[in-house]
Amino acid sequence: MIINHPLLGPRDSAEFIYMGDAGLINRPDPETASGEEWYAYAYLRDNPAGEHRELWWHEGGDRSWLVVTRNTVTHEISKVEIARDVARAQGRSK
Amino acid sequence: MHDLIAITALGGSAPRVDRVADTTLTENPGIALASVAARMDQETTCRKHLKAVIGAVPGPGKVQLHDPEAGFWMGPDQWMVGAPFDTHEDLAAQLKARFGESASVTEQTDAWVCFDLRGDGMEAVMELLCNVNIRAMQTGDAQRTSIHHLGCFVLRRDPSDWVRILGPRASAGSLHHAILTAMKSAL
Numbered sequence: 344m345i346i347n348h349p350l351l352g353p354r355d356s357a358e359f360i361y362m363g364d365a366g367l368i369n370r371p372d373p374e375t376a377s378g379e380e381w382y383a384y385a386y387l388r389d390n391p392a393g394e395h396r397e398l399w400w401h402e403g404g405d406r407s408w409l410v411v412t413r414n415t416v417t418h419e420i421s422k423v424e425i426a427r428d429v430a431r432a433q434g435r436s437k
Numbered sequence: 438m439h440d441l442i443a444i445t446a447l448g449g450s451a452p453r454v455d456r457v458a459d460t461t462l463t464e465n466p467g468i469a470l471a472s473v474a475a476r477m478d479q480e481t482t483c484r485k486h487l488k489a490v491i492g493a494v495p496g497p498g499k500v501q502l503h504d505p506e507a508g509f510w511m512g513p514d515q516w517m518v519g520a521p522f523d524t525h526e527d528l529a530a531q532l533k534a535r536f537g538e539s540a541s542v543t544e545q546t547d548a549w550v551c552f553d554l555r556g557d558g559m560e561a562v563m564e565l566l567c568n569v570n571i572r573a574m575q576t577g578d579a580q581r582t583s584i585h586h587l588g589c590f591v592l593r594r595d596p597s598d599w600v601r602i603l604g605p606r607a608s609a610g611s612l613h614h615a616i617l618t619a620m621k622s623a624l
Binding site: 387 | 544588
């Protein structure tokens with residue numbers, strides 16, 4: 344499997360480590376979040392047969408975190424973004 | 438006052454040099470390093486300072502070869518700056534004085550071991566060692582990759598039969614062993 348890194352080009356997936364569902368970016372606000380919200384953030388995951396947004400870490404490369412949109416049925420990768428850009432677009436990292 | 442004798446990353450009193458066929462592997466203890474990470478919303482100021490120090494701001498996968506300070510891209514808004522140890526032992530302090538609040542500067546000199554691999558067989562050795570497409574890399578290209586399960590930077594220098602490998606200093610012996618073994622088998 345090849346992951347097309349947005350900055351460095353196509354890289355072998357052996358250079359990357361899977362870090363979980365991309366929803367991990369949406370950590371609840373520690374000041375205001377309820378127990379329910381923490382429970383959902385920590386434990387509840389969808390398990391889709393099809394398109395899935397996931398975090399990959401370029402451990403054997405530039406150490407960037409990526410949001411990879413991958414089809415779990417075909418393994419086709421349709422989109423690769425820098426996680427920082429995704430988080431900032433959602434208004435995080437303030 | 439302690440009377441201490443400086444040793445290199447491989448533990449010798451002089452840098453180690455190994456030669457296989459026409460290719461030479463040299464331990465290089467003469468480099469001071471510091472990382473520069475732009476702080477949020479200060480990226481423009483940080484880039485301006487970086488350009489003043491090393492002559493240009495290297496983009497992804499690039500190294501700016503420049504004297505005395507040089508630098509390469511490590512990640513978005515992050516660079517490593519290097520300079521001769523003899524004249525820039527306090528490189529991090531010098532950079533911090535210049536960059537001020539625009540960047541976080543971290544001393545990196547003793548975190549890395551530096552090997553220079555040079556000669557006709559360099560490409561064959563690198564092909565055996567790591568994932569990077571060494572034959573597609575040109576002078577001025579810099580990649581981070583895994584060598585012997587160690588995260589290393591590979592900088593292609595001028596002339597282009599020369600690569601500089603920066604690896605974790607604590608694993609200098611393992612990295613040296615891996616490179617030398619690859620040299621013996623590829624050449």
